[in-house]
Amino acid sequence: MKKRRIVLQIVFSLLPVLLVLAVFRVYPIAVAVIKSFTNWDGLYRSDFIGLRNYVSFIQSGLFWMVLRNTLILLANVPLQVFAGLVVALLLYEKVKGWRVYRAVIYIPQIISAVIIGFLFKIFFGFNGPFNAVLRAVGLGRLAIEWFGNSYTALGVVIFAVVWFSIGWQAIVILGGMSAIPTSVFEAAVLDGASYWQRAFKIVVPMLVRVLEFCIIASGVWTLTQLFPFLYAMTRGGPGFETSTLDYMVYLKSFGLGFGSDYGMATAIAVLLLLLVLAFTLIEMRVANRADDWS
Amino acid sequence: MSRTYLLVTFLLLAAFGLAFAGGGQEAQKEAVKLTVWIHGADSFIGPNEQQKPQGEWYIAQAFQRFEQANPGVSVELVVPPDQTASHQNFNTAVLAGNAPDVANLWTGQPIYTRKDVIMPIDDLVPAADLKGIWGWESVRYNFDPKGTLLGYPAGQNQICFMMYNKAIVKKAGLDFEAAPPKTIKDFDAALAKIKASGKTPILVDEAAQGVPWFMAWVADYWWAQLTGNAQIIEQDAGKKKFADDKGLLAMLAYYRSLYTNGYFRPDLSTSNDSFSQFLQGNGAIWPAVPSFLADAEKTLGADVGVLLPPEFDASSKIRNSTIGGPGQSLVMPKNGKNPKVAVKLMSFLNSKAEYLESQKVNTYPTVRTDVTIQELGWKPASNIAKLGKVANTYNFWVDNLLRSPGPADVFYPQGALVAVGKMTPLQFAQEMDKSVPK
Numbered sequence: 001m002k003k004r005r006i007v008l009q010i011v012f013s014l015l016p017v018l019l020v021l022a023v024f025r026v027y028p029i030a031v032a033v034i035k036s037f038t039n040w041d042g043l044y045r046s047d048f049i050g051l052r053n054y055v056s057f058i059q060s061g062l063f064w065m066v067l068r069n070t071l072i073l074l075a076n077v078p079l080q081v082f083a084g085l086v087v088a089l090l091l092y093e094k095v096k097g098w099r100v101y102r103a104v105i106y107i108p109q110i111i112s113a114v115i116i117g118f119l120f121k122i123f124f125g126f127n128g129p130f131n132a133v134l135r136a137v138g139l140g141r142l143a144i145e146w147f148g149n150s151y152t153a154l155g156v157v158i159f160a161v162v163w164f165s166i167g168w169q170a171i172v173i174l175g176g177m178s179a180i181p182t183s184v185f186e187a188a189v190l191d192g193a194s195y196w197q198r199a200f201k202i203v204v205p206m207l208v209r210v211l212e213f214c215i216i217a218s219g220v221w222t223l224t225q226l227f228p229f230l231y232a233m234t235r236g237g238p239g240f241e242t243s244t245l246d247y248m249v250y251l252k253s254f255g256l257g258f259g260s261d262y263g264m265a266t267a268i269a270v271l272l273l274l275l276v277l278a279f280t281l282i283e284m285r286v287a288n289r290a291d292d293w294s
Numbered sequence: 295m296s297r298t299y300l301l302v303t304f305l306l307l308a309a310f311g312l313a314f315a316g317g318g319q320e321a322q323k324e325a326v327k328l329t330v331w332i333h334g335a336d337s338f339i340g341p342n343e344q345q346k347p348q349g350e351w352y353i354a355q356a357f358q359r360f361e362q363a364n365p366g367v368s369v370e371l372v373v374p375p376d377q378t379a380s381h382q383n384f385n386t387a388v389l390a391g392n393a394p395d396v397a398n399l400w401t402g403q404p405i406y407t408r409k410d411v412i413m414p415i416d417d418l419v420p421a422a423d424l425k426g427i428w429g430w431e432s433v434r435y436n437f438d439p440k441g442t443l444l445g446y447p448a449g450q451n452q453i454c455f456m457m458y459n460k461a462i463v464k465k466a467g468l469d470f471e472a473a474p475p476k477t478i479k480d481f482d483a484a485l486a487k488i489k490a491s492g493k494t495p496i497l498v499d500e501a502a503q504g505v506p507w508f509m510a511w512v513a514d515y516w517w518a519q520l521t522g523n524a525q526i527i528e529q530d531a532g533k534k535k536f537a538d539d540k541g542l543l544a545m546l547a548y549y550r551s552l553y554t555n556g557y558f559r560p561d562l563s564t565s566n567d568s569f570s571q572f573l574q575g576n577g578a579i580w581p582a583v584p585s586f587l588a589d590a591e592k593t594l595g596a597d598v599g600v601l602l603p604p605e606f607d608a609s610s611k612i613r614n615s616t617i618g619g620p621g622q623s624l625v626m627p628k629n630g631k632n633p634k635v636a637v638k639l640m641s642f643l644n645s646k647a648e649y650l651e652s653q654k655v656n657t658y659p660t661v662r663t664d665v666t667i668q669e670l671g672w673k674p675a676s677n678i679a680k681l682g683k684v685a686n687t688y689n690f691w692v693d694n695l696l697r698s699p700g701p702a703d704v705f706y707p708q709g710a711l712v713a714v715g716k717m718t719p720l721q722f723a724q725e726m727d728k729s730v731p732k
Contacts, residue, residue, distance in 0.1 A: 043385055043410055060728070126561035147564040148714070237501050238563040239711045251707075252699075258381040258404040259698030 029273070036267035042253075042260050053267035062240060062248070063271075069154060070244040070275070073226060076158040076165075077219050081211060083162060084169020089199050091170065092177050102174075106167035113164065117232025120160040121147070150241035153234050157242065160229060161222070169214055176210030177203060212287035216280055223276050245272040326367045326635055328395040330357070331380060334373045337398050337448050337622040338643070340656035341589050344373075352655040359651075360642050367635055378504070384627070385411055393627035395636045398448060401432035401623045402694030403530075403702065405444050409435060413626040416443045418637040427644055428686055429620040429661045432694070437527065446640040447620030449649055450584075451659040453681045453688060454511040454617040456496075456601040457582040457590055459575060463599070466491040466578070470601055478516075478548065481604040485557040488578045495557040497577035502566035506709030508558070509549060511581040514692035515617045516606035517545040526695050532730040536701065536723040545606070546712050546719030553713040563710040584658035584681055591677070600677045602684065618688030620661050659685035701726040 036053055040046040057063050087105055091098050108116065124130050124146040131143035147153045180203065188198050204211075224246050230236055236243035236251060243251065245268055252265035332338050338353040348354050348371070357369040372394060374380035380397070381404055387393035388411040399405050405412060424430065427447060435441035463470055466487040475481040485495040498508040518526070520541025528534045536542055552558050559565060559577065572580040573593045579601070582590075590598045602616050624640045626633055642648060649660045653670055659682045672679040696702035704725045711717040717725075 042382070043389065126564065145561045145564055148561065234564075235501070235504060237504075237707060237710075238714070239708045239716065241716075254379055254382050258378060258400060259407055259700070259702070260382055260385075261699040264699075 032266045032269055035263060036270045038263045040263040040266070042262045046263075049263070053264045054271070057264060057267060057271075065240060066243050066245050066248050067275075069150070069242060070223065070246075072151075072154050073158060073161075073244060074219060074222055074279075076161045077215055077222060079158065080162045080165040080169050080218055081214050083166045084214065085173055085204070085207075085211070087166055087170040088173035088177060089203065092174060092203075093195070102171075105170055108164045109167045111164075113228035114232045116160060116164055117229045120156060121233045124156050147234055147242075148238060153242045157226070157229055157233060160233070161226065164229075165218060169218070172214055173207065173210060176207045180206050208287060212283065215287075216283050219279050219283065220276055223272065223279065245275065326632055328367065328369045328632060328636060328639060329372060330369055330396040330398075330639070331372050331374050331384070331394045332398045333377045333380065333622065334375070335377070336452060336583065336585055337450060338652070339373065341585055343655065352652050356643060356648055356651065359648075360639055363642070364635070364638070369639065381408070384408065388627045388629060391629060393629065395630050395632055396624050396626060396639060399445075399623055399625055400694060401429075401447060401620055402437070402691060403697045403700075404694065405433065405623055405625055406435055407697060408625075409442070409444060411628050412444045413628045413630055413633060414442045414444060415446075415626065415633070415637055415640075418633060419443060419446070420641060423641055423644060426646070426664055427661050428663060429690075432620050432690060433623045433625075437523075437690075437695075445623040445625035446637075446644055447661050448622035448624055449644050449652065449660060449662070450620065450622065451661045451685050451688070452583040452585070452618055452621050453659055453684060454515070454581070454583055454603075455681060456512060456579045456603065457572065457586070458579045458599045458601050459572070459577070459594060460597045460599045462488065462491070462493050462575065462578040466493070470599055474601055475604045477604050477608060478606055482555070482557075485552070485555070489556055494559050494571075494577040496552065496579045496581075497559050497568035497572050498562050498581060499565045499568045500558075500562040500710035500713055501564065501707075502568075504706050506706065506713075508562075508581045509705075509709045509713075510691075510693045511583065511617060512603050513545055513549045515603045515612075515615065515689060516548065517542055518617070518689045518692050519606050519610040519612045519615075520544055522612075523690060523692065523695060526692060529726075530696050530701050530730065532727075532732075536726040537720060539723060542723055543719045546722060548606070550712055550715065550719065553715070558713065563714050584678065585656065587677055587681075588657055598677060600680050612689055614684070615687050615689050616684060617691055618659075618684070619690045621691050621694065661685075697731065699729070700731050701729050704729045 035046065037048055037050060038046045039049050039052075091102055091105075095101070122128050126143075126145045126148075130146075134140060134143040144152065146156050184202060184206075185198060188202055193201065223244075226244060227246060227250060230242060230244065230247050231250075234242040236247045240248070240251075249265050249269045249272065252261045252268060254260060332353055334344060335341065338356070339351060343351045354371055357371060361368055374383065377400075381399055384393060384397050384399060385408065393411075399408070423446075429447040429451070430443070431437050431439060432447055433445045434443055458470060460470070463484075466484075468484055468487055470484075475484045488495040496508065500506040500508060521539050522541075525534060525539070529536050529539060553562070559568065559571075568577070568580055569586065571577055573590060575594070582600075587598070587600075602614070605613055624643065626636050630636055644662070646662055646664055649662055649665060650669065657672075657678050659678070663686070667674070667679055667682055670682075672682060693702065693705060696705055704722070708717060708722060708725065712719055712722050
């Protein structure tokens with residue numbers, strides 16, 4: 001009787017959360033997966049077409065281009081985590097003016113991503129300030145159309161995203177560092193460990209779980225949340241040269257012309273979901289191994 | 295006594311009945327509220343109007359006049375922030391049951407592909423309107439002269455042209471007023487001279503807002519001249535191949551040559567400030583539609599000239615023409631609650647009186663057949679009068695012939711790639727073939 005009561009208690013305690021998850025997570029994902037096998041136009045047409053959306057997208061050549069772009073943009077993850085770690089290490093030592101630095105480094109996070117995108121678009125425009133400086137110092141040959149080709153445009157996007165994210169990374173890492181007992185540092189100092197030894201032999205190994213969170217969060221964010229940067233800076237172009245999988249979901253739904261191909265858009269969204277899951281699994285495995293080493 | 299009682303009772307009931315009937319009609323009149331979506335550009339709202347209070351806009355005043363002429367009817371103006379997205383939003387609004395009574399969408403395929411959510415208006419349009427307006431083919435299903443009527447063409451006839459700076463052209467030793475380039479050869483020679491004078495010959499943004507503007511407004515005329523709209527529609531339907539369309543390939547090759555010869559601005563695939571560069575005198579030519587003319591004339595004064603596209607093929611059936619026609623329409627949702635009043639409003643906005651009224655705020659050629667240049671007060675040598683002369687000989691928008699999802703989804707985002715050489719004309723045509731829905 002008591003056992004049954006406990007079971008009921010567990011069930012009723014979990015039920016609200018399970019219901020919320022079912023309604024707001026499981027149901028939309030299930031519908032998206034089902035719709036990805038149809039030619040849904042967002043209106044009345046929704047015929048089952050099997051794997052045609054997946055096959056035609058993968059065969060179109062567009063898939064490989066947007067997958068390449070997505071993977072290139074993932075390069076921002078180690079860059080922003082490393083930059084955030086360096087900033088956190090510098091600020092952890094409470095250098096002179098550290099309070100100001102902590103506030104300043106976080107400022108990009110409170111600016112709208114669209115505004116940041118437009119600022120970078122202007123800054124790196126063909127006739128923008130960056131090229132003007134290059135021309136002024138006699139490096140006119142380097143004053144190229146930064147958004148005119150895939151690699152340089154993606155490079156500018158990565159630069160913008162890293163600049164935007166350093167503050168967030170630094171604050172999260174600082175939070176993790178504050179959980180390290182000060183006695184560990186005091187002992188290291190007494191043992192004669194240098195600043196860099198303390199940083200990379202003590203702090204970094206003890207931050208593996210925090211760094212894992214930073215990498216997964218920023219990786220998933222890169223895979224799914226870069227839309228405002230891309231929309232403001234390149235609109236996925238020229239052509240589709242800077243489009244990513246998540247941007248392609250938007251284009252196929254609303255952005256290409258006056259029509260929409262929701263069936264295809266949901267198929268791309270499902271591919272993106274698989275990529276996110278794969279990225280997370282790989283990262284967790286690597287982090288587990290790193291934790292074992294430490 | 296009982297007879298009097300009966301009579302009094304009958305009279306009272308009759309009075310109540312009439313009062314309720316009248317009140318019901320009154321209530322019905324009061325209940326008619328139309329919600330109307332109007333695009334913020336290229337239709338009833340001019341480029342400068344949005345800087346003024348909404349009450350001063352032409353369209354807001356037109357709605358007030360309609361309300362005065364139709365007591366009990368009120369009209370709410372909604373300006374969707376994004377023209378492209380408003381097409382999808384219209385779909386979802388119809389499905390959700392909260393669509394506007396009248397929506398301003400693009401003509402041609404953008405409304406044909408929405409015929410399931412648009413109410414046909416064949417039985418509601420006054421015969422006088424069918425006679426008095428050009429461009430009904432743009433709102434008849436599949437461009438068929440007998441096709442279902444899906445809406446009204448919006449009143450503006452957006453004639454495409456090339457706006458040019460007379461001072462820059464003169465400095466290059468040219469006079470487009472006296473001797474405009476008539477052929478591609480003339481055009482190339484003129485552009486070479488302008489380039490030699492140190493100015494960018496053509497300022498264009500071929501990817502801004504996801505549209506290759508020069509291709510859609512100028513080069514498409516050459517495509518239509520070489521191939522014809524009828525064949526382009528067949529290609530869009532998958533009956534013929536874009537890759538076999540020599541006209542398309544020739545047009546694209548010439549479009550590419552304008553870039554390789556240095557006649558276009560070099561950053562056309564990423565720029566978005568060509569009009570302001572043109573107004574600052576940094577280039578000779580800018581592809582345009584009439585809604586931009588007033589702003590240009592206000593800034594550059596008498597230095598603004600208009601030039602129609604030169605002929606690609608002097609032997610073509612289509613000559614002395616340009617891309618144009620009503621690019622915008624007014625349609626009703628299939629579940630619209632006030633179809634008669636909504637069509638009355640569409641007819642009102644297309645009336646001669648309203649067109650003349652709108653000219654006090656924005657200047658553009660009309661789709662009405664019964665308006666003369668004298669009535670408009672346009673000076674014969676003015677730029678707008680020159681455009682007015684070709685108002686009824688336009689070649690309908692080629693990009694509005696293309697479907698989305700379909701070839702339009704290649705045409706818009708990838709057009710600029712042909713100019714900059716990232717895609718060959720043949721690759722572009724093959725991509726369009728691949729995109730034709732099966």
